[in-house]
Amino acid sequence: NAGVTQTPKFQVLKTGQSMTLQCAQDMNHNSMYWYRQDPGMGLRLIYYSASEGTTDKGEVPNGYNVSRLNKREFSLRLESAAPSQTSVYFCASRIYSGNTIYFGEGSWLTVV
Amino acid sequence: ELKVEQNPLFLSMQEGKNYTIYCNYSTTSDRLYWYRQDPGKSLESLFVLLSNGAVKQEGRLMASLDTKARLSTLHITAAVHDLSATYFCAVDRSGGKFQFGAGTQVVVTP
Numbered sequence: 001n002a003g004v005t006q007t008p009k010f011q012v013l014k015t016g017q018s019m020t021l022q023c024a025q026d027m028n029h030n031s032m033y034w035y036r037q038d039p040g041m042g043l044r045l046i047y048y049s050a051s052e053g054t055t056d057k058g059e060v061p062n063g064y065n066v067s068r069l070n071k072r073e074f075s076l077r078l079e080s081a082a083p084s085q086t087s088v089y090f091c092a093s094r095i096y097s098g099n100t101i102y103f104g105e106g107s108w109l110t111v112v
Numbered sequence: 113e114l115k116v117e118q119n120p121l122f123l124s125m126q127e128g129k130n131y132t133i134y135c136n137y138s139t140t141s142d143r144l145y146w147y148r149q150d151p152g153k154s155l156e157s158l159f160v161l162l163s164n165g166a167v168k169q170e171g172r173l174m175a176s177l178d179t180k181a182r183l184s185t186l187h188i189t190a191a192v193h194d195l196s197a198t199y200f201c202a203v204d205r206s207g208g209k210f211q212f213g214a215g216t217q218v219v220v221t222p
Binding site for chain 1: 116121143145153154155157160162200202204208209210211212213214215
């Protein structure tokens with residue numbers, strides 16, 4: 001019963017390095033999301049994909065790119081990491097609007 | 113721009129007493145969600161409220177939605193230590209976006 005799986009769970013990057021956070025869901029959900037969580041700021045939407053083949057910007061998309069590889073997978077790429085991108089990243093999915101979203105376990109990213 | 117505001121942001125509760133967390137949002141929506149997050153953990157869905165006047169209850173937690181006032185409340189009855197966590201409300205935006213409040217950190221003490 002995997003649900004939403006994120007990798008890696010922990011990562012330390014140097015400023016300027018690139019990396020991709022991977023997310024996969026096995027619930028046949030249509031919509032997928034990437035959020036970042038910073039202390040005192042709740043969760044802020046980076047990008048989302050309402051359905052396979054579509055992606056849209058959220059509140060804080062700058063410095064990130066996404067790929068909805070297929071219905072199951074939605075990856076988040078940091079092209080040139082900055083210390084301001086130090087955060088906890090959550091991937092989430094839901095079957096469609098009006099339903100709750102289900103979260104992965106989170107990825108702790110530190111940029112030094 | 114949709115704003116989702118929770119208050120209070122921090123709530124110190126005494127065991128056995130009742131408390132309420134408020135969630136205000138700035139645009140029309142009839143879908144509101146409550147989540148719980150324990151430290152270092154992911155978010156767990158508590159309630160889905162999909163219409164004006166909706167009320168959901170689970171154990172010591174009860175959530176309600178007033179879409180006309182753009183207000184949802186999470187009421188905690190007879191607080192116990194196990195309810196210590198951070199509680200988030202979230203609102204559906206058009207096109208599938210899903211926006212969260214800043215969260216209310218709850219600490220329950222004897």
